[in-house]
Amino acid sequence: MSAQVPLVAAHPVLGSLRDLRHDTLGAYLRARRDHGDVVRFDAGPPGLRASLYAVFSPEGVQQVLGSQASNFRKENDVYTEIRESIGNGLLTSQDEDYIRQRRMIQPLFTRRRVDAYASAVYGEAVATADRWNSLSEKVVDAAEEMAEFALRTVTRVLFGADIDAAADVVRRNFPVIGESVLRRGVTPLRLPRHWPTPANRRTQAAQRELYAICDRIIAERSATPGEADDMISRLILARDEDGSALSPDAIRDQVLVFLLAGHETTATALAFALHLLACHPEAQEKAHAEVDAVLSGGTAGAEHLDELPYLTRVFKEALRMYPSVAIMGRRSVADSEVCGFHIPGGSDVYVSPWVTQRHPGHWEHPDRFDPDRFAPELEAARPRYAWFPFGGGPRACIGQYFAMLEGVIGLAGLLQRFRLTAPKTEIALQLGMTLRAAEPAHVRLTPRDGARGRVPRRAGTE
Template sequence: MSKQAPLVAGHPLLGSLPDLRDDTLGAYLRARRDHGDVVRFEAGPPGLRASLYAVFSADGVQQILGTEASNFRKENDVYTEIRESIGNGLLTSQDEEYIRQRRMIQPLFTRRRVDAYAGAVHDEATATAHRWTTASGNVVDVVPEMAEFALRSVTRILFGSDIESAVDVVRRNFPVIGESVLRRGVAPLRIPRTWPTPANRRTATAQRELYAICDRIIAERTAAGHDDSGDMISLLIGARDEDGSALDADSVRDQVLVFLLAGHETTATALAFGLHLLARHPDAQHAARAEVDAVLDGRPASAADLERLPYLTRVFKEAMRLYPSVAIMGRRSVADSEVCGFHIPGGSDVYVSPWVTQRHPDYWENPDAFDPDRFAPDLEAARPRYAWFPFGGGPRSCIGQYFAMLEGIIGLATFLQSYEFAAVDAEVPLELGMTMRAAGPARVRLTRRPSSGEAAA
């Protein structure tokens, strides 16, 4: 007989709602510390109270994302909001529709395909480093800087030569969509989208502008016929299923918007914390730069260099351990199940959290300390598979993870070639939106390196 998961004590009237609303990440960490690896929260006023379960052990995460993925579906209110805002692309679709999409889109993310984007990423990194030559007081805030770098990189691989017409539209409108998904996804009651409230009107305008730019570019590419530019829009248009069928224009647009949603803020956060942590830890920065200089000897980083930069890769992985962009992932259970000896009823909201599991003392010694050498191959191999899962896992794992690693390593290598970094801000406050991100500045003071070649960009 499996046991009831321990209930996390909360407010007499509202349960855990205030704790989860005001400090979700803290509430999750405390819940694990005080109650163990499977916990239950009750949140909301009587009558509207919802139960939700959180699972923190690596084994439990493996069960939910991996071995029993079909029992834990992407069916909560946030996914519904994403579907209604930007269409039912790869992030949110399910069942037959999902399997077809993943089958058609997976070949666009093979290493060979993604490696071909390394030049574009390097160009964007070089342009970023070049912009910093005029930074006031030689100080930059890496939070907006990495947001811009990541936005331009993903927009460029998607839209290719149309990047400049797309990037402004995306920069202006995506935050509006993100804010709406989050606000509506967690609200106990939702106003219908058709009501002309200011928030609904703002979201509808943002959606219209994003749809318009995607639809225009997709129509132009389709009309032009065969196109070997290699950007993702062309590849999506050219993708064929086993029976020869293609994605229709709306589905191509849905995927483009999903890649923007899933591939922009996530990578920006990982890079911003990568730079911030290097700036705070001069020894690690020195070791990473020594590796970059020895391997690259001043030349641009390419895809082939990824495996030649193991220390920098450890730094990036450690940044994603401490600051996972997707700090919490939600599912809804179909049937009753048992996770780590605890009963989870069918129809429950169930959450797993890289934020908690990646700081779990069973898997990580001195978990809050920055130590890239945790990712030395022997230590990595000795850890359970799901002790570190910033890209999720199982059948719904991140399709863009190799691209994210490539962008992270090429970006950090290029910045290290050009500058030395010293942290201005020791602590960076966090904010949990659709993803976890830095809420405050993460400023670094830059010292230009004498051998820096970026000024020639």
């Protein structure tokens, strides 16, 4: 017989509402510490109270995302709002629709295909380093800088020669969409989207502009198929087993998902990787020594990924400590059992890389920065879901390899040129659709004499 899930102690009237709203990450950590690996939060006043379940052990996460994935679906309010805002792409689609999309798009994310984008990544890293070198005061906000780097990289990969126009549209409008999704996704009483409230009008205007730039470029690429080699062109040429193609609207949905999933998420990981290196000079020296030995002042390409194991560990450790998606939600279809506990059907169920990747049962000194945790023998000894920044199971992120390539090649290009120090070791965090710095993550830059990365001959999307 399944056990009842322990209830997190909370306010007698509001339950856990205030804790979850004002310090979600802290509330989750305390819940695991005080109540165990499967917990229930009750939030809200009587009559409006909602229950949600959180699962923190790697074994439980594997059940939710892997072995019982068909029972834990993307049907909660946040996914509904994402679907309404940016369409029904890989992130939100389900069942046969998802399977068909994944089957058609998977060939675009093979290692060989993704490796072709390495020059674009490195080119943007060199452009960032060149701009940093021109600054008179060499102190930058790593969070702001990596947001711009990741934005320009993903728009270059998606849109090719139209990078500047597309990046400007995304830069202005995606924050509006993200704020709307988060606000509406966690509010129990939502006004209809078509009501002309100021917030709805802002969201609709942002949506129209994003749709328009995507539709224009899709139409241009469709008129000259095969002439460009950006991802939109590859989506246009993608075919299912029966020879059918994605419609222009379906292509737009995928592009918007890739922008969402490939922009802020990678930016967060890169920003904290830079800040962690700036705070840990010994680790930074190891990274510099590896980059110098492998690249010898030349360009970084996909062929160097396997030759940069320490830098890869740095990026993985940054993703462990500061997972871009700190909490992942699902909704249960039917009654189920997770780690011996009963989860009722129709419940909101959450797993949290933030908590599981700090679980003291699997990570020694979990708040300490230690890239060597990801030495091959230590990785092999841990449960599969002790580290899952890219999710897992049948809905694992299709762009995981691209994110790792972008992170490692991007860091290599920047570390070639600069030594980093941090005036502040702790950075306040803000949890929105993704985890981000709530204040400037300042890093001081010192140019490294004799270490000069070069822009690859063709820094596009070839």
